[in-house]
Amino acid sequence: MGFIRSRSAVTPLRRGVTAGTTPATGSAATGRRPTVAQAVALHRPEEPMHCIRPAVVSDTARVFVDAFGGAVGGDVLYAVKCNPEPAVLRALWDGGVRHFDVASPGEVRLVRQMFPQAVLHYMHPVKGRQAIRAAYHQYGVRDFVLDSAEELAKILEETDHAADLGLIVRLALPRGNAVYDLSGKFGAAAADAVALLRAVRTVAPKIGVSFHVGSQMLDPAAYERALELAGRVIAEAGVSIDVVDVGGGFPVSYPDVTPPPLDDFMAAIARGVAKLDLPAHARVWCEPGRALVAAGVSLVVQVMKRAGDVLYINDGVYGSLSDAGVPGFRFPARLIRPFEAMTDAPAAGFSFYGPTCDSADRMNGPFLLPADIKVGDWIELGQLGAYGGCLRTAFNGFDQARLIEVADRPLLETPGHEVSVRAA
Ligand SMILES: *Cc1c(COP(=O)(O)O)cnc(C)c1O
Numbered sequence: 347m348g349f350i351r352s353r354s355a356v357t358p359l360r361r362g363v364t365a366g367t368t369p370a371t372g373s374a375a376t377g378r379r380p381t382v383a384q385a386v387a388l389h390r391p392e393e394p395m396h397c398i399r400p401a402v403v404s405d406t407a408r409v410f411v412d413a414f415g416g417a418v419g420g421d422v423l424y425a426v427k428c429n430p431e432p433a434v435l436r437a438l439w440d441g442g443v444r445h446f447d448v449a450s451p452g453e454v455r456l457v458r459q460m461f462p463q464a465v466l467h468y469m470h471p472v473k474g475r476q477a478i479r480a481a482y483h484q485y486g487v488r489d490f491v492l493d494s495a496e497e498l499a500k501i502l503e504e505t506d507h508a509a510d511l512g513l514i515v516r517l518a519l520p521r522g523n524a525v526y527d528l529s530g531k532f533g534a535a536a537a538d539a540v541a542l543l544r545a546v547r548t549v550a551p552k553i554g555v556s557f558h559v560g561s562q563m564l565d566p567a568a569y570e571r572a573l574e575l576a577g578r579v580i581a582e583a584g585v586s587i588d589v590v591d592v593g594g595g596f597p598v599s600y601p602d603v604t605p606p607p608l609d610d611f612m613a614a615i616a617r618g619v620a621k622l623d624l625p626a627h628a629r630v631w632c633e634p635g636r637a638l639v640a641a642g643v644s645l646v647v648q649v650m651k652r653a654g655d656v657l658y659i660n661d662g663v664y665g666s667l668s669d670a671g672v673p674g675f676r677f678p679a680r681l682i683r684p685f686e687a688m689t690d691a692p693a694a695g696f697s698f699y700g701p702t703c704d705s706a707d708r709m710n711g712p713f714l715l716p717a718d719i720k721v722g723d724w725i726e727l728g729q730l731g732a733y734g735g736c737l738r739t740a741f742n743g744f745d746q747a748r749l750i751e752v753a754d755r756p757l758l759e760t761p762g763h764e765v766s767v768r769a770a
Pocket of ligand 1: 562594
């Protein structure tokens with residue numbers, strides 16, 4: 347079974363086959379994985395090296411699926427856009443994820459090819475006609491989100507007025523306080539959502555409401571507030587609801603950002619759902635991306651030049667570090683210097699320039715590293731499993747990167763996500 351890559355503008359990550367390591371060709375490929383330091387010593391990578399921790403991804407998924415199941419008995423839909431790498435998807439499957447939030451024809455094909463038994467939910471509110479037709483007729487997708495009457499008409503026409511649709515109305519939320527606010531782009535205003543709910547009730551056996559509070563949402567109460575709004579819309583529509591989808595946005599730790607524990611989010615959602623007075627058969631869904639995969643991938647870069655407290659490295663904002671650019675994310679960093687004794691130099695703050703010739707290819711950080719860091723050293727940056735590798739471009743020809751599987755723990759723990767992976 348071949349994979350269809352969901353990106354074609356950039357060279358796919360090249361799988362590095364490490365001595366003593368089984369390349370992951372299936373979920374049984376657990377072999378003995380090296381540590382990041384061992385892999386750096388072996389490969390001396392001059393290109394960015396993505397280090398997947400499959401056991402961390404699987405364990406994190408299992409913790410999340412269990413927590414959401416325990417809180418509301420609900421289904422966890424992994425938001426594929428966050429990291430569509432097949433090895434990551436396989437690790438999520440191994441961790442018990444069976445539902446996928448897909449948003450494009452490429453994501454539909456990729457997930458269906460990898461997992462014939464997966465349940466796909468097409469959660470983009472503005473879809474192409476051919477995309478809807480292929481999703482329904484070729485790939486077995488039954489659930490579609492919408493936020494307008496035009497989209498509803500399109501879905502009905504392209505599925506030939508199918509009688510087995512799940513139609514989910516996406517609600518707009520007031521501007522929130524997520525790091526990435528997504529309130530402006532998608533979602534129906536409350537009055538429109540009321541009309542849409544009444545309309546979908548007449549044509550679909552399964553209907554629901556969804557929303558997205560924004561990514562890296564640090565406030566559990568945001569989910570409760572959004573559920574209150576959903577409750578008002580449902581009550582006004584006066585229709586029976588089969589699905590409530592609380593979206594994604596669940597946060598992870600970054601340096602200086604420690605979110606409330608996962609259970610606080612689950613408790614807020616459980617409180618909000620309890621007030622909705624849903625019919626007994628109704629399901630609750632969520633669509634996490636970042637929370638499931640951020641800790642599961644790190645990136646090893648090499649120092650090409652040092653100028654004071656600025657390091658020129660071999661990946662940047664046009665590669666896997668776009669969140670370190672204008673969004674200003676800081677990532678946990680550690681020095682990897684396999685051929686010398688470990689340094690006892692104190693930590694200092696550094697900013698980075700990426701490899702392209704664009705001066706906007708700059709990452710202010712500061713990233714904390716030993717003060718004696720020098721050209722040729724490697725740096726491991728953590729928490730890059732979410733919105734890292736998938737945002738790479740081929741700009742300026744810096745399109746090569748390697749992918750390996752490692753045994754290390756994450757560089758940072760997120761409260762409530764703690765995984766049982768043994769320290770490598
Ligand atoms: C991106 C996205 C998600 C995932 O968001 P995270 O912040 O990564 O959890 C979930 N649902 C929708 C509709 C999205 O667009």
